[in-house]
Amino acid sequence: MLISKKIRLEVSDQDAATLEFMQGKCRGLYNWWVMRLRDGERWPGWEEAKKTLQQSKQHDPELCFVYGKLLQEVYFRLDGAMKAFFRRVKNGEKPGFPRVRPRHNFFTLIYPAMYIQVEGLSIRLPTGGKGKNKRFPDVVAKLTEEAPTGYRDVAISRDGQGHYYASFVHDEEEETHEHDGVLAIDLGVKTLATGVNEQGRFYHIGGFKGSRWYNRQLDKIRSKRDKCKKKSRRYKHLSQVYKRVSQQKRNKQHDSLHKASHLIAHKTVERTIVIGDLSQRQMVMKDHRERNKYLNRAVFNDWGLYTFIQMLAYKCVLYGKELVILDERDTSKTCSGCGHKQNMPLWKRTYRCPNIECRLVIDRDENSAINILKRYLARLGPHTGDPVRCADVFTATEMC
Numbered sequence: 001m002l003i004s005k006k007i008r009l010e011v012s013d014q015d016a017a018t019l020e021f022m023q024g025k026c027r028g029l030y031n032w033w034v035m036r037l038r039d040g041e042r043w044p045g046w047e048e049a050k051k052t053l054q055q056s057k058q059h060d061p062e063l064c065f066v067y068g069k070l071l072q073e074v075y076f077r078l079d080g081a082m083k084a085f086f087r088r089v090k091n092g093e094k095p096g097f098p099r100v101r102p103r104h105n106f107f108t109l110i111y112p113a114m115y116i117q118v119e120g121l122s123i124r125l126p127t128g129g130k131g132k133n134k135r136f137p138d139v140v141a142k143l144t145e146e147a148p149t150g151y152r153d154v155a156i157s158r159d160g161q162g163h164y165y166a167s168f169v170h171d172e173e174e175e176t177h178e179h180d181g182v183l184a185i186d187l188g189v190k191t192l193a194t195g196v197n198e199q200g201r202f203y204h205i206g207g208f209k210g211s212r213w214y215n216r217q218l219d220k221i222r223s224k225r226d227k228c229k230k231k232s233r234r235y236k237h238l239s240q241v242y243k244r245v246s247q248q249k250r251n252k253q254h255d256s257l258h259k260a261s262h263l264i265a266h267k268t269v270e271r272t273i274v275i276g277d278l279s280q281r282q283m284v285m286k287d288h289r290e291r292n293k294y295l296n297r298a299v300f301n302d303w304g305l306y307t308f309i310q311m312l313a314y315k316c317v318l319y320g321k322e323l324v325i326l327d328e329r330d331t332s333k334t335c336s337g338c339g340h341k342q343n344m345p346l347w348k349r350t351y352r353c354p355n356i357e358c359r360l361v362i363d364r365d366e367n368s369a370i371n372i373l374k375r376y377l378a379r380l381g382p383h384t385g386d387p388v389r390c391a392d393v394f395t396a397t398e399m400c
C-alpha cells in the first residue's frame with residue numbers, strides 16, 4: 001500500500017516564485033494536451049507523447065527552465081487520466097474526460113526520489129537548465145519535520161493559504177501486514193457508519209445531513225410550479241430549477257459517500273473490513289416507510305447505503321483490503337456483553353441491557369458493530385479468532 005507523509009516547507013520568496021513558475025509551465029503543458037485530446041486527437045501513450053517534448057520546447061523555450069523530470073511526469077499523469085477515463089467508459093460509468101487544470105490551483109509537482117536531495121531538514125529541488133541556461137537556481141527549502149526514509153516520489157503542493165508542502169510517498173506493505181486487523185462496521189440510520197476494531201476503538205462516520213433541508217426546498221419549488229399553468233414559461237423555468245436542485249442534492253450525497261468510503265478503505269490500518277448484509281434490512285426499511293407514510297416524518301436518512309457498499313467494495317480492491325459481507329441478522333437486537341436479545345425499534349438509539357448481571361448501556365450502533373466483529377471472529381474459528389483480543393473489546397466498551 002502507498003502511504004504518504006505530508007510535511008510543511010519553509011520557502012524563501014525567490015524559491016516560491018521558482019515553484020510557481022515551474023508549476024505554471026507544467027500545467028500549461030498538461031492543459032495543452034487535454035485541449036488537443038478533447039478536440040479529438042488520439043492519446044499516443046506516455047512513451048510516444050514524451051518524444052514530443054522537444055517540439056514543445058521549441059514552441060515555448062521557457063520550458064527549458066523547468067526541471068525535465070517534472071515535465072516527464074506530466075505525460076505520466078496524462079496517461080493515468082486517460083486510462084482512468086477509458087476504464088470508466090468500459091465499465092459504463094460516467095466517463096468524466098480529463099479536465100483542464102484551472103490557473104488558481106497549484107499543479108502538483110512530482111519529483112522522483114532519486115533527483116531530490118534531503119539533508120537533515122533541508123531539501124533541494126532541482127530546476128531546469130545548466131550553466132548559462134539556468135535561469136532559476138535550485139530550490140532549497142526547509143522541512144518542518146524530518147523526512148521519512150525509503151520514499152519513492154516527492155510531491156510538492158501548495159494550499160489555499162499559500163503554504164507549500166512536500167508529500168513523501170512510500171510503500172508500506174510490510175507494515176500493513178503487521179496491523180493485520182479487522183474493522184467491523186455497522187451501517188446505520190443516524191450515523192452512516194460506526195466501526196470498531198479488535199482493540200475496541202470506535203470510528204464514527206456521519207453521512208450527508210442536508211437531506212431534509214433539500215427535501216423542503218424541493219417541495220417548495222414543486223408546489224410553486226404546480227400552481228402555474230402547464231407548459232407556461234414559468235412552469236418550465238421552475239421545472240428546470242427543480243431538476244437542478246435535486247441534482248445538487250444527489251451530488252452532495254454522493255460526495256459524502258465517496259469521502260466516507262475513502263476514509264474506511266484508505267485511511268484505516270485494518271486490513272479486513274466487515275460489514276453486514278443489507279438485503280434483509282432494505283425490506284424492513286421499506287416496510288417501515290410504508291407504515292410511517294402518513295406521519296410525514298423522516299425516521300431515517302436515505303444515504304443510499306447500497307451505493308455506499310458498491311463504492312466501498314471497489315475502493316477496498318483499489319487499496320488492497322478485504323471486504324467481508326456478513327449476515328447481520330439480530331446484530332442490533334443482541335446485547336454485545338451477555339448475548340441477551342430484545343427488540344430494538346429504530347427510534348431507540350441506546351441499547352440498555354435488562355439483564356441484571358450485565359446492565360450494559362451502549363450506543364445502538366456501537367453495539368451492532370461489536371456484534372458484527374464478534375460474529376466475524378467466531379466464524380474464523382478458534383485458531384485465528386483470538387479470544388483474548390475478543391475480551392479486550394468488551395472491557396473497552398464497558399468502560400465507555
Ligand SMILES: [Zn+2]
Nearest residue numbers: 335338353358
Ligand atoms: Zn447484556
